[in-house]
Amino acid sequence: MKIASLPPRPLFLTALAAGLAAPSLVHAQDLDQPELSGWYVRLGAATRFNVKAAITALTLPTSLYNDGFVQPDISGTASGLTWNWGYNSASQIVGNQLVLSRLDTPNIGRQDLNVGNPLLGGELIGGYHLREFKLGKRTARLGVELGYGYFSASEGLNLAAAGTATLTKDGFGLGGIVPPVAPYAGTFAGPGPLINLNPDPASHTVVTSPAAATFQGTLNTTLHNLRFGPVLEVDLTKRLSASFGAGLSSVFADVGLNYMESVSFSNPAIPALGTTRANDTFARWRPGVYAELRLNYQITRQIGVFVGGDFQHNDNMTFGDATHQVTLDLSKTYGLKGGLSFEF
Amino acid sequence: MRSFAFVTRRPAGTATVLCAGLFLALASPRVARADTNTPPTITTQPASGFGALGEDFEFSVAATGTAPLTYQWLLNGAGLPGETNTVLLLTNLTFVQSASFAVVVANAAETIVSSNATLTVQTNAPRRLGTGRILQVGPQVGVPITIRANGREGAVYFSLSYDTNAYANPVFLPANAGATVSTNLTQPATIGVTLTLPAGALLPSGYEWIGLMRFDLAANRTALQGGLAFATNPVPIAAANTNYPALLLDANVEPQYVLVTSTPQINRQSGLFEQQLLVSNPGAALMTNVDILALEFGSVSVTNSLLPGVPQTNAIVLLNAQSNLLNYPFNDPLIAVDCTNCGYALDLPATCDFGSYLANGAGACSPNFAGTNVLITGTNFNIVGQFVPFAITNVPLPMVQLNNLLPGETRPAMMEFYVADHATPPAPQYSLYLADPLYHTPPPYFTMPVTLLGTRFANGTFLVEFSSQLGVTYYVQYAATPADLATNAQTVLPPINGTGAHIQWIDDGPPKTDSPPTNGSRFYQVITWPQPQ
Numbered sequence: 001m002k003i004a005s006l007p008p009r010p011l012f013l014t015a016l017a018a019g020l021a022a023p024s025l026v027h028a029q030d031l032d033q034p035e036l037s038g039w040y041v042r043l044g045a046a047t048r049f050n051v052k053a054a055i056t057a058l059t060l061p062t063s064l065y066n067d068g069f070v071q072p073d074i075s076g077t078a079s080g081l082t083w084n085w086g087y088n089s090a091s092q093i094v095g096n097q098l099v100l101s102r103l104d105t106p107n108i109g110r111q112d113l114n115v116g117n118p119l120l121g122g123e124l125i126g127g128y129h130l131r132e133f134k135l136g137k138r139t140a141r142l143g144v145e146l147g148y149g150y151f152s153a154s155e156g157l158n159l160a161a162a163g164t165a166t167l168t169k170d171g172f173g174l175g176g177i178v179p180p181v182a183p184y185a186g187t188f189a190g191p192g193p194l195i196n197l198n199p200d201p202a203s204h205t206v207v208t209s210p211a212a213a214t215f216q217g218t219l220n221t222t223l224h225n226l227r228f229g230p231v232l233e234v235d236l237t238k239r240l241s242a243s244f245g246a247g248l249s250s251v252f253a254d255v256g257l258n259y260m261e262s263v264s265f266s267n268p269a270i271p272a273l274g275t276t277r278a279n280d281t282f283a284r285w286r287p288g289v290y291a292e293l294r295l296n297y298q299i300t301r302q303i304g305v306f307v308g309g310d311f312q313h314n315d316n317m318t319f320g321d322a323t324h325q326v327t328l329d330l331s332k333t334y335g336l337k338g339g340l341s342f343e344f
Numbered sequence: 345m346r347s348f349a350f351v352t353r354r355p356a357g358t359a360t361v362l363c364a365g366l367f368l369a370l371a372s373p374r375v376a377r378a379d380t381n382t383p384p385t386i387t388t389q390p391a392s393g394f395g396a397l398g399e400d401f402e403f404s405v406a407a408t409g410t411a412p413l414t415y416q417w418l419l420n421g422a423g424l425p426g427e428t429n430t431v432l433l434l435t436n437l438t439f440v441q442s443a444s445f446a447v448v449v450a451n452a453a454e455t456i457v458s459s460n461a462t463l464t465v466q467t468n469a470p471r472r473l474g475t476g477r478i479l480q481v482g483p484q485v486g487v488p489i490t491i492r493a494n495g496r497e498g499a500v501y502f503s504l505s506y507d508t509n510a511y512a513n514p515v516f517l518p519a520n521a522g523a524t525v526s527t528n529l530t531q532p533a534t535i536g537v538t539l540t541l542p543a544g545a546l547l548p549s550g551y552e553w554i555g556l557m558r559f560d561l562a563a564n565r566t567a568l569q570g571g572l573a574f575a576t577n578p579v580p581i582a583a584a585n586t587n588y589p590a591l592l593l594d595a596n597v598e599p600q601y602v603l604v605t606s607t608p609q610i611n612r613q614s615g616l617f618e619q620q621l622l623v624s625n626p627g628a629a630l631m632t633n634v635d636i637l638a639l640e641f642g643s644v645s646v647t648n649s650l651l652p653g654v655p656q657t658n659a660i661v662l663l664n665a666q667s668n669l670l671n672y673p674f675n676d677p678l679i680a681v682d683c684t685n686c687g688y689a690l691d692l693p694a695t696c697d698f699g700s701y702l703a704n705g706a707g708a709c710s711p712n713f714a715g716t717n718v719l720i721t722g723t724n725f726n727i728v729g730q731f732v733p734f735a736i737t738n739v740p741l742p743m744v745q746l747n748n749l750l751p752g753e754t755r756p757a758m759m760e761f762y763v764a765d766h767a768t769p770p771a772p773q774y775s776l777y778l779a780d781p782l783y784h785t786p787p788p789y790f791t792m793p794v795t796l797l798g799t800r801f802a803n804g805t806f807l808v809e810f811s812s813q814l815g816v817t818y819y820v821q822y823a824a825t826p827a828d829l830a831t832n833a834q835t836v837l838p839p840i841n842g843t844g845a846h847i848q849w850i851d852d853g854p855p856k857t858d859s860p861p862t863n864g865s866r867f868y869q870v871i872t873w874p875q876p877q
Contacts (some may be wrong), residue, residue: 074659074764075764075765075766075767076765078765078767079765079766079767081612081766083615175612176612176613177612177613178613178800178802178803178807180797180807180809180846180848181797181798181809181846183846184845184846185845185846186845187843187844187845189843190615190762191614191615191616191663191762192615192845192848193612193613193614193615193848194610194612194615194766195612
């Protein structure tokens with residue numbers, strides 16, 4: 001579908017136009033140019049606000065240990081035996097017992113983060129005017145747009161916690177079995193060597209100590225934002241038009257958490273822990289929807305400028321490791337943008 | 345020549361009726377007369393049956409009605425020329441005679457056709473002579489002699505040889521007190537037996553035990569070292585009745601077992617319930633395919649805390665089953681040797697004798713020889729209390745196999761049961777028999793070696809450990825030397841299905857491996873395909 005060429009338009013939005021290199025006047029020869037094809041491209045800078053993240057320190061479930069596990073298997077608990085157990089090192093076999101240890105330390109708990117605040121990037125939109133029609137006395141155009149946006153930010157983390165550390169040790173009777181070579185992890189359905197499901201009460205020991213934990217790291221976030229949907233553009237004046245678009249979006253969120261964590265104890269009965277270093281990365285497509293409002297000022301028949309804002313909702317995502325979990329909240333993000341538009 | 349019609353009343357004086365395409369029409373009209381003839385009635389229909397190649401088989405019919413009655417036998421609806429008697433004798437059977445037979449009976453009043461009877465001609469004789477569970481009372485042993493009969497046998501002949509170093513002074517005690525028994529001891533280390541039932545009596549169709557051969561046991565031998573073998577001299581092996589002096593009869597000495605573990609016990613090393621059997625070859629010939637069939641080991645319902653409300657049922661499995669048995673030849677096993685109330689031992693109480701045993705009376709002297717045969721219906725395996733034909737209805741039965749059991753040899757076999765609740769002992773019944781061999785080699789593409797995490801000898805077993813992946817199959821192979829492992833390894837059945845976890849495979853001897861391991865005696869490798877990632 002061909003769109004009729006626009007007539008020369010008066011100068012408008014001088015403040016915006018002043019920052020543009022394009023000429024601010026429409027030349028007479030524009031009138032002689034052929035009709036436009038309906039295709040257009042918009043390119044500009046963009047920001048995203050309200051991208052949130054939260055980091056949570058995880059604690060072991062009560063039935064797990066730092067160096068192994070003994071859990072109920074398919075038989076349940078009635079028999080008092082299980083083949084659903086595992087351990088890490090031969091040193092954990094002491095006599096006829098499997099000794100498992102668990103260290104609970106102070107941690108950073110849950111901390112909310114504002115990622116980038118805002119994230120900076122750019123946006124490229126391609127569109128096509130499907131149809132031009134009258135909306136009252138105004139000329140309106142219905143089209144579709146496909147857009148891509150890129151945003152990136154890096155957030156430093158420097159957290160600390162203090163409290164009491166608890167070191168727990170339990171011994172589980174092996175019942176005379178020869179343990180499989182470490183590391184070993186049995187399964188729920190088995191079969192496998194059976195050991196006692198419950199620890200020997202006499203083997204249960206607990207050591208406590210004041211402790212301090214520090215957590216330092218960086219959260220790097222990159223968003224690739226794809227969107228597609230219809231757009232309605234209404235001419236407000238001969239050069240100024242407003243566009244409203246909405247549709248589907250999908251954000252490819254590429255997030256990395258680099259950190260190092262250390263815990264120190266006052267009681268030497270609890271062995272010192274080395275500094276834990278980790279680099280967790282995660283990338284996923286997160287589906288969603290968007291709505292956008294934009295003002296376009298046509299400098300020439302083919303070149304214009306625009307400003308706009310949008311709201312976008314996308315699914316959250318969670319990633320992490322055995323000790324920390326990061327949740328990226330993309331459910332309510334806002335964007336501001338501005339740039340050039342080109343029509344063909 | 346008379347003519348007749350099928351199931352068509354012939355009015356007096358009428359002329360013709362067609363006869364199955366074989367006989368001509370009546371030659372002439374009959375003279376009308378008063379219809380005082382009684383139509384024929386078949387009082388005994390021809391009976392279906394089995395026959396073996398080269399054997400004879402007889403159909404018979406009995407009918408009443410106004411004489412004269414005429415008979416014409418049909419094969420698949422076509423008349424058999426010359427077969428016009430109440431008895432159809434088929435001699436020197438061939439497979440062509442596996443067919444449907446019937447007989448047309450006629451008199452002046454009517455012509456009728458019997459029901460169809462089927463003859464099935466088989467390669468091997470469906471009759472089978474065997475040995476039941478060998479029992480011992482003090483210094484004497486009793487070898488039950490069993491037969492799978494077709495219902496037409498009035499006499500059984502056989503010879504049984506034995507090792508005179510173990511057995512002596514054989515005496516045959518018939519189960520039917522009215523039977524006539526004659527023995528022939530003219531051949532060394534062999535007893536010939538002729539057993540004739542009372543006049544008119546026939547063995548019932550199905551399994552039956554016909555008596556017990558009693559021997560004195562040498563002091564230095566066990567009851568299962570008798571070196572038994574059915575022989576054809578001095579008395580050929582055959583069954584007979586008044587019409588057929590030489591009905592074909594197969595004969596096999598069957599493997600025996602006793603339970604070392606009376607009730608399956610849990611082995612915490614493997615996590616499995618185990619029951620050990622001692623399987624013996626009481627015969628004089630090599631047994632190469634001794635199959636141990638496990639029946640009725642039960643099920644258990646488990647509710648576990650990780651899956652609340654989800655019961656785990658039917659979770660008792662014979663884990664080291666090498667195969668599932670789907671069909672038996674002629675729908676029966678050779679002999680399923682079992683004894684449900686034998687106290688898991690060969691010995692009868694000292695106060696008993698074999699006469700009490702034969703009388704099958706109540707009390708300890710009657711070990712209830714029921715269970716010699718198994719009846720399998722639906723998904724339940726029932727050891728029945730009587731000798732009945734064996735039937736199987738597409739129920740796969742788990743089994744393990746022992747190879748190369750020498751005469752007089754006894755070998756342990758460890759049966760392993762996965763029990764989901766770790767608590768309910770399986771209650772298996774076992775059936776031993778001789779069958780086709782299994783393939784003890786993995787598929788040729790299973791060649792990729794798996795890195796072993798360790799091989800240790802502990803508590804009389806080897807522990808072979810390796811990492812596994814879910815969905816991958818692993819074969820354990822072993823040999824006496826590393827060189828043999830590369831070129832002549834034995835492959836363990838069944839293969840191991842990867843669980844995604846580290847597997848600790850236990851070699852505690854047969855049936856996984858040919859003999860119990862000793863420290864330093866064995867080398868292992870594990871192969872698979874594709875190579876675990």
